[in-house]
Amino acid sequence: xxxxxLYINGEWTGQNxxxxxxxxxxxxxxxATVPRGGHQEAVQAVDAAQEAFKEWSQxxxxxRASVIQKWHDLIEENKDExxxxxxxEQGKPLKEAIGEMSYANGFFSWYAEEAKRIYGETIPATQRxxxxxxxxxxxxxxxxxTPWNFPAAMITRKVGPALAAGCTVVIKPANLTPLTAIKMVxxxxxxxxxxxxxxxxxxxxxxxGQAWLEDDRVRKLTFTGSTEVGKELMRGSADTVxxxxxxxxxxxxxxxxxxxxxxxxxxxxxxxxFRNAGQTCICSNRIYVHDTIYEQFxxxxxxxxxxxxxxxxxxxxxxxxxxxxxxxxxKVKKQIDDAVQMGAKIEAGGEVRDGLYIEPTVLSNVHDEMxxxxxxxxxxxxxxxxxxTVEEVINRANNSIFGLAAYVFTENISRGxxxxxxxxxxxxxxNDGLPSTPQAPFGGFKQSGIGREGGHYGIEDYLxxxxxSLGL
Ligand code: ADP
Numbered sequence: 152x153x154x155x156x157l158y159i160n161g162e163w164t165g166q167n168x169x170x171x172x173x174x175x176x177x178x179x180x181x182x183a184t185v186p187r188g189g190h191q192e193a194v195q196a197v198d199a200a201q202e203a204f205k206e207w208s209q210x211x212x213x214x215r216a217s218v219i220q221k222w223h224d225l226i227e228e229n230k231d232e233x234x235x236x237x238x239x240e241q242g243k244p245l246k247e248a249i250g251e252m253s254y255a256n257g258f259f260s261w262y263a264e265e266a267k268r269i270y271g272e273t274i275p276a277t278q279r280x281x282x283x284x285x286x287x288x289x290x291x292x293x294x295x296x297t298p299w300n301f302p303a304a305m306i307t308r309k310v311g312p313a314l315a316a317g318c319t320v321v322i323k324p325a326n327l328t329p330l331t332a333i334k335m336v337x338x339x340x341x342x343x344x345x346x347x348x349x350x351x352x353x354x355x356x357x358x359x360g361q362a363w364l365e366d367d368r369v370r371k372l373t374f375t376g377s378t379e380v381g382k383e384l385m386r387g388s389a390d391t392v393x394x395x396x397x398x399x400x401x402x403x404x405x406x407x408x409x410x411x412x413x414x415x416x417x418x419x420x421x422x423x424x425f426r427n428a429g430q431t432c433i434c435s436n437r438i439y440v441h442d443t444i445y446e447q448f449x450x451x452x453x454x455x456x457x458x459x460x461x462x463x464x465x466x467x468x469x470x471x472x473x474x475x476x477x478x479x480x481x482k483v484k485k486q487i488d489d490a491v492q493m494g495a496k497i498e499a500g501g502e503v504r505d506g507l508y509i510e511p512t513v514l515s516n517v518h519d520e521m522x523x524x525x526x527x528x529x530x531x532x533x534x535x536x537x538x539x540t541v542e543e544v545i546n547r548a549n550n551s552i553f554g555l556a557a558y559v560f561t562e563n564i565s566r567g568x569x570x571x572x573x574x575x576x577x578x579x580x581x582n583d584g585l586p587s588t589p590q591a592p593f594g595g596f597k598q599s600g601i602g603r604e605g606g607h608y609g610i611e612d613y614l615x616x617x618x619x620s621l622g623l
Contacts, residue, residue: 156185164192176475176476189362207345219259222344225342229338234249237328242472244472262311269287282621285619293371294323295322296373296375298375306322308609309604313371321350324353326356336349372393397601398432398594406557408559417448419558432527435584439538449498461511480530495515513535525551558584576595577593
């Protein structure tokens with residue numbers, strides 16, 4: 152079993168600190184330890200990042216691009232091992248972990264290119280003797296706090312644009328799943344990332360978070376996780392007026408119109424609902440099917456869900472791994488029980504299995520007052536309800552504090568566009584259950600977050616705009 156360290160200023164340190172045990176959710180076996188860093192280590196990481204910023208921010212875009220690309224290439228070479236580590240710490244099936252590594256690394260290759268396109272602007276002046284220019288500069292030290300459900304991609308989606316912009320970073324991966332991040336960071340020095348440009352601290356979330364919030368040198372905080380913690384971090388960022396990016400919870404509606412291709416809709420629901428055992432913030436959370444095709448939809452969905460194979464993500468052919476921890480299992484089970492008590496019918500699954508497994512579950516006869524239709528589920532539970540008019544379903548879909556992803560299935564593209572226009576969501580999968588990709592903006596309306604990650608939008612939050620007025 153390996154005891155990992157903290158990565159500060161190009162050194163692996165912290166081996167003398169108390170340790171956090173990292174367990175495999177499929178077997179409950181402890182597979183590694185990481186140090187329980189705190190306030191002091193968090194400050195040391197900022198010291199290093201602040202010092203390194205002086206030099207890194209002066210590298211040309213082409214120099215930065217080449218280093219990020221090299222890091223990408225080393226990750227690609229080590230992809231299988233990284234994916235295996237991810238499955239062992241997080242539980243997702245190996246094929247999904249390999250998929251996540253490609254998606255994650257896509258942010259590095261995309262932002263390596265985007266570094267070269269941080270354009271400025273000239274603005275026509277009102278006076279003849281003036282010239283007005285705009286240029287963009289890196290914000291400075293960036294703190295990145297990431298969740299456990301995408302141990303690689305949530306890191307690269309933040310670190311890619313930060314480094315491309317010329318920022319340096321301090322990272323705190325989730326304590327449940329720090330190993331994939333650590334193994335990626337182990338490759339950074341070989342890629343030519345200078346010391347102090349990337350730092351990683353594991354440990355006491357509150358103490359580390361607090362140290363970064365109160366530190367004026369941290370100019371930007373980028374966070375992915377729960378809405379509750381996101382709000383806390385937003386409040387904490389106020390005193391030092393940091394730039395913030397927040398990717399928070401979701402509660403994605405799926406709308407299946409009466410002219411949908413049902414096979415496509417079922418496939419889209421399976422992809423978006425059961426990926427990572429339902430533990431993604433864009434997982435479909437509530438499924439609205441037009442009442443004329445409701446029965447037919449269930450007849451197609453239920454057997455497909457029953458075919459999904461549950462088990463240890465390292466085993467061949469597994470589609471659904473364990474949930475991340477006991478609390479996650481309890482939350483999903485509580486939603487199932489609550490729905491059944493209020494009249495829902497279990498069409499598939501519904502049971503907790505030994506360990507941290509919940510059977511992939513379909514509920515019918517669902518109504519909007521059940522907790523699964525209001526609270527984020529983060530588990531393999533698909534509640535299906537019906538609607539009769541488009542106007543009604545849009546109102547029900549928008550009736551949420553969240554606004555991250557929504558899905559619409561229809562073969563009539565102009566109806567699809569009208570529904571899309573009316574949805575208060577940042578990401579729409581129109582006949583597509585898997586919309587995430589590095590070159591497109593990811594983020595939410597309402598309490599699902601602030602800012603966008605991915606695509607050319609994703610680099611803006613790491614840049615300050617500097618306006619220069621030149622008198623001739
Ligand atoms: P999740 O349910 O996805 O773990 P959390 O919001 O609980 O969502 O955690 C996301 C990340 O935020 C994790 O890295 C966690 O350790 C960190 N975190 C949790 N609470 C705090 C806090 N008070 N300050 C800073 N980071 C925190």
